[in-house]
Amino acid sequence: MLSKEFMVNSEYGFHLRPAQILMESITPFESKVILKFNGKEANAKSLLNLMTLGLDNGQSVTVVVDGPDENEVMKIIDKLFEDGFDE
Amino acid sequence: MSERIFNGIGVSGGIQIGKVHLYKSNPVLDTSQNITVENRESEVARFRSAVSQAALEVDALIKQASKTLGKDKIGVLKGQKNFLADPAYGPEIEEQIEKELFSSEKAVKLITDKYVFTFENMSNEYIKERAADVRDAGNRILNILSGKKVGELAQISEKVILIADELSPSDTIQLNKNFVLGFITEKGGKTSHTAIFAKTLGIPAVVGISGISGAVSDGDTVILDGLRGICIVNPQPKTVKAYEKAMKAEMDNLLLFEKYSKVEGITADGRKVITAANIGSAADVPFSIEQGAEAIGLFRTEQVYLSRDTFPNEEEQFTEYQKIALSYAEKEVVVRTLDIGGDKALKYLNIPKEENPFLGYRAIRLCIDKKELFLTQLRAILRASAYGNLAIMFPMISGYDELLAAKRILEEAKSELKEKKIPFNENIKTGIMIEIPSAALTADFLAKEVDFFSIGTNDLVQYTLAVDRGNEKVSYLYDYCNPAVVILIKRVSDAAHANGIRVGMCGGMAGDPLAVPLLVGLNIDELSMAAGVIPEVKYLIGKLNSGECKKLADAIVLEKSTKAIRNLLQKYHQDLVSE
Numbered sequence: 001m002l003s004k005e006f007m008v009n010s011e012y013g014f015h016l017r018p019a020q021i022l023m024e025s026i027t028p029f030e031s032k033v034i035l036k037f038n039g040k041e042a043n044a045k046s047l048l049n050l051m052t053l054g055l056d057n058g059q060s061v062t063v064v065v066d067g068p069d070e071n072e073v074m075k076i077i078d079k080l081f082e083d084g085f086d087e
Numbered sequence: 088m089s090e091r092i093f094n095g096i097g098v099s100g101g102i103q104i105g106k107v108h109l110y111k112s113n114p115v116l117d118t119s120q121n122i123t124v125e126n127r128e129s130e131v132a133r134f135r136s137a138v139s140q141a142a143l144e145v146d147a148l149i150k151q152a153s154k155t156l157g158k159d160k161i162g163v164l165k166g167q168k169n170f171l172a173d174p175a176y177g178p179e180i181e182e183q184i185e186k187e188l189f190s191s192e193k194a195v196k197l198i199t200d201k202y203v204f205t206f207e208n209m210s211n212e213y214i215k216e217r218a219a220d221v222r223d224a225g226n227r228i229l230n231i232l233s234g235k236k237v238g239e240l241a242q243i244s245e246k247v248i249l250i251a252d253e254l255s256p257s258d259t260i261q262l263n264k265n266f267v268l269g270f271i272t273e274k275g276g277k278t279s280h281t282a283i284f285a286k287t288l289g290i291p292a293v294v295g296i297s298g299i300s301g302a303v304s305d306g307d308t309v310i311l312d313g314l315r316g317i318c319i320v321n322p323q324p325k326t327v328k329a330y331e332k333a334m335k336a337e338m339d340n341l342l343l344f345e346k347y348s349k350v351e352g353i354t355a356d357g358r359k360v361i362t363a364a365n366i367g368s369a370a371d372v373p374f375s376i377e378q379g380a381e382a383i384g385l386f387r388t389e390q391v392y393l394s395r396d397t398f399p400n401e402e403e404q405f406t407e408y409q410k411i412a413l414s415y416a417e418k419e420v421v422v423r424t425l426d427i428g429g430d431k432a433l434k435y436l437n438i439p440k441e442e443n444p445f446l447g448y449r450a451i452r453l454c455i456d457k458k459e460l461f462l463t464q465l466r467a468i469l470r471a472s473a474y475g476n477l478a479i480m481f482p483m484i485s486g487y488d489e490l491l492a493a494k495r496i497l498e499e500a501k502s503e504l505k506e507k508k509i510p511f512n513e514n515i516k517t518g519i520m521i522e523i524p525s526a527a528l529t530a531d532f533l534a535k536e537v538d539f540f541s542i543g544t545n546d547l548v549q550y551t552l553a554v555d556r557g558n559e560k561v562s563y564l565y566d567y568c569n570p571a572v573v574i575l576i577k578r579v580s581d582a583a584h585a586n587g588i589r590v591g592m593c594g595g596m597a598g599d600p601l602a603v604p605l606l607v608g609l610n611i612d613e614l615s616m617a618a619g620v621i622p623e624v625k626y627l628i629g630k631l632n633s634g635e636c637k638k639l640a641d642a643i644v645l646e647k648s649t650k651a652i653r654n655l656l657q658k659y660h661q662d663l664v665s666e
Contacts, residue, residue, distance in 0.1 A: 013214075015214050015217075016166050016214065016217055020165065020166060020169060023169065043174060043175065045174055046173050046174045046175035046176075047166070047169045047170060047173050048170065048173045048175040048176055048202055048221075049173075049175050051206070051209075051214050051217065052202070052205045052206065052209065052214075054209055054210070056210075
């Protein structure tokens with residue numbers, strides 16, 4: 001199990017496109033990915049969960065990855081947050 | 088396959104022979120049902136199948152959209168596709184089906200509503216907007232579950248005769264007359280919107296044939312006779328031959344009338360009768376001009392307000408009205424202010440449920456009460472008046488005090504524009520529809536306050552005879568030949584002329600060939616009708632002598648029987664066309 005904190009760095013917050021990109025990037029993998037924010041938990045493979053998290057720009061979220069390919073998945077998530085989800 | 092003949096109400100003339108396209112309109116969706124334990128598995132399977140189909144539909148849309156729409160639109164469609172496959176959506180719905188024994192419809196509605204609610208309460212604007220996509224995904228599944236085919240009518244791409252239980256306004260606007268040769272519905276009456284629509288489009292239609300949907304199949308051959316209200320399913324060869332002959336005769340007539348589209352409406356002895364068109368939107372413009380409309384006696388503005396989720400603002404309205412003004416140039420266009428309520432309810436205007444919508448909060452009453460709404464429309468019309476020849480008309484006026492109240496608001500709109508130095512026609516003509524008996528009876532008082540009248544016979548007959556024109560049980564009573572109606576029309580016409588103003592008519596009676604001689608005899612100055620019948624009416628007017636028409640009218644006014652009056656008109660018409 002891996003856990004890391006990230007800061008949201010996209011102009012309009014964690015809205016549909018970033019959520020979609022995240023979801024589409026990690027869905028093919030086996031590991032479970034949970035985002036924890038403000039006492040709420042979201043399954044990263046669920047767009048509905050991600051969007052209702054209420055994550056905004058400049059806020060930090062904890063990402064927990066658990067599974068056989070967790071290293072690979074965390075690397076991908078790292079890059080996504082670093083690139084600001086391409087926006 | 089035996090030949091079967093069905094009779095209904097012919098609402099738009101013409102003969103067509105073609106293949107049936109059966110349209111099943113929305114069954115009422117029951118989202119309150121529960122299922123039994125035994126049905127659990129099959130219900131889950133039913134739901135899963137609906138979701139798969141929904142995903143396929145969205146895929147098809149994405150494919151289509153990538154050719155025509157922008158990247159951002161596709162993103163939204165992809166979002167919908169993702170919702171459909173989301174682990175927090177489908178599985179939650181299935182849980183409701185399995186644990187709570189809800190039907191698919193009930194479960195879909197519950198979970199969809201939950202997410203819509205959550206989204207709408209997010210502070211992030213962008214996410215809030217996506218609530219609509221969640222709702223779309225849910226509705227798509229519900230539609231599939233109910234077996235309704237969405238957008239089907241717009242996709243008809245071969246020549247067919249449409250048969251449906253009924254056609255709503257949003258159904259009819261999808262019809263393309265190059266493919267839909269004519270239609271037949273189970274519900275509807277002579278002056279229902281379906282009838283008006285068919286006439287505007289110029290295609291034959293028959294309504295009121297109960298059970299026809301169940302009696303035909305897609306692809307059956309059917310003969311449609313819109314004038315006589317006849318529908319013949321799987322006709323025998325000799326029947327087809329006979330109708331083909333009748334069709335040719337009709338075509339010949341049409342060609343005869345066609346040349347009259349180019350002339351003006353004037354009697355044989357030189358009395359002018361303005362022959363105008365009723366229109367509902369910019370889409371009606373080309374046909375009305377083609378058919379030779381000398382003016383637009385009624386521009387129904389409701390279309391600007393319908394099929395929307397929000398109010399059309401002043402700019403949006405102004406754009407529409409300006410388009411119309413420019414299209415007709417110097418020809419006068421009478422713009423009727425919002426005539427909504429009862430049957431044409433608006434989504435965003437919360438009109439509380441009424442016992443009697445036709446006697447209720449609608450049209451001018453609603454506008455005077457919702458002053459801002461009214462001012463917005465009036466300002467938009469006034470601004471557009473700088474681009475053509477527009478006139479304003481208030482619907483459903485019931486008396487003098489109400490008329491004055493409406494005029495005061497119009498003055499307010501004019502002042503607002505003057506203050507902002509926005510140009511408009513300061514001498515714009517203002518008139519009213521006479522469709523309520525109280526207005527007809529006090530026409531003399533009202534004539535002194537307006538520039539013109541337009542008699543709305545559809546509603547005038549309804550209110551005068553206390554008959555619901557859509558009620559099949561009593562619609563036989565609905566007849567403009569009733570002496571009371573004739574007397575009222577005469578009263579209105581006389582009052583108008585005594586006060587030097589124009590009197591027109593924009594109800595169905597104005598476009599009825601039978602009524603034309605009577606109306607000319609009663610000194611109606613303008614007849615405004617569905618564009619399709621303009622050439623025929625001009626042709627008839629050209630054959631009339633106004634003196635003879637006056638004699639006819641004088642005789643009719645003394646008649647006490649509706650039937651007798653109708654017979655007189657029928658005989659007059661027969662004599663007229665056989666000359």
